[in-house]
Amino acid sequence: xxxxxxxxxxxxxxxxxxxxxxxxxxxxxxxxxxxxxxxxxxxxxxxxxxxxxxxxxxxxxxxxxxxxxxxxxxxxxxxxxxxxxxxxxxxxxxxxxxxxxxxxxxxxxxxxxxxxx
Amino acid sequence: xxxxxxxxxxxxxxxxxxxxxxxxxxxxxxxxxxxxxxxxxxxxxxxxxxxxxxxxxxxxxxxxxxxxxxxxxxxxxxxxxxxxxxxxxxxxxxxxxxxxxxxxxxxxxxxx
Numbered sequence: 001x002x003x004x005x006x007x008x009x010x011x012x013x014x015x016x017x018x019x020x021x022x023x024x025x026x027x028x029x030x031x032x033x034x035x036x037x038x039x040x041x042x043x044x045x046x047x048x049x050x051x052x053x054x055x056x057x058x059x060x061x062x063x064x065x066x067x068x069x070x071x072x073x074x075x076x077x078x079x080x081x082x083x084x085x086x087x088x089x090x091x092x093x094x095x096x097x098x099x100x101x102x103x104x105x106x107x108x109x110x111x112x113x114x115x116x117x
Numbered sequence: 118x119x120x121x122x123x124x125x126x127x128x129x130x131x132x133x134x135x136x137x138x139x140x141x142x143x144x145x146x147x148x149x150x151x152x153x154x155x156x157x158x159x160x161x162x163x164x165x166x167x168x169x170x171x172x173x174x175x176x177x178x179x180x181x182x183x184x185x186x187x188x189x190x191x192x193x194x195x196x197x198x199x200x201x202x203x204x205x206x207x208x209x210x211x212x213x214x215x216x217x218x219x220x221x222x223x224x225x226x227x228x229x
Contacts, residue, residue, distance in 0.1 A: 035217060043223050043225075044221075045209075045220035047217045047218070047220075093160075104173050105150075107159070107160040109157075110159075
């Protein structure tokens with residue numbers, strides 16, 4: 001079974017609008033972390049935001065916020081006021097395995113975001 | 118002041134050859150990783166090292182051998198390269214297992 005599901009292969013948004021990128025996850029581990037990474041066309045992976053499973057509040061980093069709904073097992077990324085430079089692939093990832101003593105990131109298949117002027 | 122660096126950035130080689138990719142981080146992190154990104158952009162962990170000790174080996178063929186001479190370096194050696202090894206290989210590091218991972222720029226390996 002897929003641990004991380006990103007159902008939107010591609011998304012379009014106009015500059016200055018907000019966009020939500022969906023991510024659902026599957027784990028039985030009580031302690032886990034959720035991450036979003038951005039991969040522009042240049043290829044590097046850029047860490048954007050982190051949400052811990054025990055965090056009471058949704059994480060925010062500048063224009064990025066994570067809409068964490070634990071009961072629904074979703075961790076959607078919201079980008080406010082989109083900019084042309086936001087055009088990239090976005091990956092949701094989960095870190096689990098705290099109780100088993102190891103840590104690894106499991107990635108979703110990504111969503112390609114295109115911001116138009 | 119590059120945080121995680123990899124060399125080379127591009128690597129083109131023939132089947133059957135042996136090649137290495139080097140990774141260095143200057144962040145003082147304890148944990149380092151190798152990931153493989155295939156042609157469909159899917160990222161999968163290969164190895165994880167914590168303080169030079171192997172923690173994760175994700176069913177990677179024996180032809181792949183990571184080596185960590187010290188905490189700041191994690192190199193990947195690949196023997197007898199195959200066409201299916203063509204991919205982008207990313208090195209990453211984190212303060213320890215619990216924190217976010219910072220990725221290198223990637224090495225695009227093409228096996229012909």
